[in-house]
Amino acid sequence: MKTDEYYLKPIKFSLFTKDKINLFLGVSVGQEQDVNDLMNARAELVQERDKLLNDITQLRRELDSNSFKQSDLEKQIQQSNEQIISLQEKITQAKNDNMRETKKREQVELELKANKQNLDLRNAEFKAQTSQFEAQQQELKKAQQHLKQLKDDNVRLTKENQILQVRLDNSRTQFTELVTTNEKLANDCSRRVIELKEKEDELVQLRKERDSEQKKKDHVEKRVRQVEDQIGEVEQQRERLRSTISSLEQEIDRFKRTQDENKKQIETLTREREQLNKTCQKLIADNQKQTDQVKTFDQTKKTLEQDITNYKDEASKQRKIILKMEKERDRYITEAGQLTNQVLALMEEVKKKELELFDQKKKIAELETRLKQQQNLYEAVRSDRNLYSKNLIESHDEIGEMKRKLKIMNHQIDQLKEEIQGKEQELVRAQADHDKVKKEKEQLIVSVEQLKREATKKEEAYANQQAEFERLNKQLSEANDERKKQLKQLQQIIAERDVLGTQLVRRNDELALLYEKLKIQQSTLNKGELQYKGRLEDLRILKLELKKLRHEKGTLQDKVSNTDDLKREVFHVQRELLRERTRCRALEEELENPMNVHRWRKLEGSDPSTFELIQKIQILQRRLIQKTEEVVQKELLIQEKEKLYAELKRILARQPGPEVAEQLSIYQETLKAKTKQLKSLASEVNMYESQIDDYKYEIDKLNRQLTEVRQKYFLQKKKETMIKERERISQAQQITTTVNGITLQEPPPDLIQPNRTIDQARFTGGGFNLKAAPKPPTLTA
Secondary structure (H helix, E strand, O other), X not given: OHHHHHHHHHHHHHHHHHHHHHHHOOOOHHHHHHHHHHHHHHHHHHHHHHHHHHHHHHXXXXXXXXXXXXXXXXXXXXXXXXXXXXXXXXXXXXXXXXXXXXXXXXXXXXXXXXXXXHHHHHHHHHHHHHHHHHXXXXXXXXXXXXXXXXXXXXXXXXXHHHHXXXXXXXXXXXXXXXXXXXXXXXXXXXXXXXXXXXXXXXXXXXXHHHHHHHHHHHHHHXXXXXHHHHHHHHHHHHHHHHXXXXXXXXXXXXXXXXXXHHHXXXXXXXXXXXXXXXXXXXXXXXXXXXXXXXXXXXXXXXXXXXXXXXXXXXXXXXXXXXXHHHHHHHHHXXXXXXXXXXXXXXXXXXXXXXXXXXXXXXXXXXXXXXXXXXXXXXXXXXXXXXXXXXXXXXXXXXXXXXXXXXXXXXXXXXXXXXXXXXXXXXXXXXXXXXXXXXXXXXXXXXXXXXXXXHHHHHHHHHHHHHHHHHHHHHHHHXXXXXXXXXXXXXXXXXXXXXXXXXXXXXXHHHHHHHHHHHHHXXXXXXXXXXXXXXXXXXXXXXXXXHHHHHHHHHHHHXXXXXXXXXXXXXXXXXXXXXXXXXHHHHHHHHHHOXXXXXXXXOOOOOOXXXXXXXXXXXXXXXXXXXXXXXXXXXXXXXXXXXXXXHHHHHHHHHOOOHHHHHXXXXXXXXXXXXXXXXXXXXXXXXXXXXXXXXXXXXXXXXXXXXXXXXXXXXXXXXXXXXHHHHHHHHHHHHOEXXXXXXXXXXXXXXXXXXXXXXXXXXXXXXXEEOOOOOOOOOOOO
């Protein structure tokens, strides 16, 4: 209403001024036209005013509706802010809970990781042991191949040794033949020395040398005999080694069979483990599917939670779904527990197999020690063979020296032949000079002819000997070549032996480390076994005590069941007691006042016979002996029972009582409950995390909407302020207008003015035309 008065005041003021002006001024004809025009303009202005009033009312209504809408929006914003605050509080609470549960989950995950690492370490150790086992098998195979090669080399060397022995025998025979030929030549030389006295000294020296050579030859023959004896011993040792090698090969075959069986068992175990892994993977895949389903449900929940009105219904639905999922989760947890039990059982089987493997490794170690012993024997044989080869080389050297001496002897023989030829020439000269001694000459000629024949024979024998010598040299060169080849092969074998020795040293070091580890593990296992055996004995003793207690309980129950009989017996005994007491009283009364007058009279009777007395005594003695024996047996039984009772007391004092067992069972149950709680907490943590993600998404969405609303609100405010500023500027320019010295106030800037044309007359205040109106005609008096 105030705004209407504000708008109507200037119009009323203009009408009032117009009336006053009409009163003050006289009305002329031209002025009447102007008045008519003004009246028309006034009617138009009234119409425009009505239109403006209608527009104002509509605008007010729109303003009211907009204010209502704005208040609703503000209420909604306040509600959303309150919801945001409550959600933030819930989020903080959830975050705190999440932090706690994350800490718990981290602890559980750390324990799980530690367990997984232990499992991985055990698996890695198992794999390393299996790889080492395979490497050892490969090394065994290599060693077996090397043994086969050594056997082949041994066989080949024995064959070559036999060939060399044959050649030695041939050389010996040739040497004996040469010795015989030398002896013949020596005899011939002695004859020549007899004939030629000048060469006697040289022949004596040759004989001395020959004697020394014969001594050397005898020494060589002795050495050859010793070598032959040693070769025989080596052959015996070789046969022993062959027998031991065959036994070792049989043991290796047995070990291989056991190893193959172990491998098969390990393969079956690995297959079972793979099957278990597959089942675990299937379970993980099912869990992933369920998580995917949960995610899909969460997405549906997100879409449904956009509608705030249906939030509670959808929340109830989601809670039902979560309960179903928790039931499924519990079911899967039970399945996982069953699978863990199966895995533990399989782990126990693996431990058993590892123990069997350890036994097999022990057997391998024993076989390896035997192999080492055999290798030591083989090395001893090899050293002996090296000694024999050295002796052979020395004998070869001695043979070479003998050949050199033979060459020297042959050279000396050639010199002697030349001297003989010279002497024959001298003899011929002597024969020419001494024609007188024809007979002697003829004898000498006969002897010379004989000598010539013998010389030709000797030359032929010498040629044969030279051919044989060349043949022997060829054989010696071939033997030397073969010896060089054998030496090369020996060097290769020695190099291989050194390499194998280094490999064996490394393997032995590795085996020592493995054995140390195995000893440590076995010590721990033995300790565990001892503790386990102690616990088993304790359990056995407790079971025995339980049996005894149950037996005693049964006997006591039987006794309790027989209480009625006992009561009856007590009643009968009490009756008899009363009777006996009454009898005693009667007898006492009779003693006090006797009724029998003849009580002091002697009764007639006869004593029993001695035989009957003896029989009774014997019967009584027998009974006494039997009773004493029974008493002794019962005393022994009582002593044994007392000992057992004392031992049981000691064991019971040492052992924990039933309270400890109850506490153990309680602790186990609490542990199971805690594990279940941990699993449920982990699942709840996952659920809360998903809910937190949903809430975060919703908060982000609401924040975006809020920012958009704020931006729109601020933009509208800016637009309105801009419009107001523009209108104020335009109003400031048009507020003050002067008409004939009178200032009239225009309507406020909020008034919407109608559009006018240029030709239309513009009025202010009391309806004065702002255009230059035509001047009226001058009035005359």
